[in-house]
Amino acid sequence: MGVAAFFCGLLLCVMGFGRWHETDSPWWLGGTLVLLALVVVGAITGGGGKKTD
Secondary structure, eight states: OOHHHHHHHHHHHHHHHHHHHHHOOHHHHHHHHHHHHHHHHHHHHOOSSOOOO
């Protein structure tokens, strides 16, 4: 996962939480939590490239 993708995902999460706060819609909250989970998983599992051992 690239640095730009990480920050874009983080920005979308923050915007989604703001939208959820405005609308009180559970769909915004659910979608934002799923996106946040994807960003965290991508940041954890994202390596630097091909590893040859």
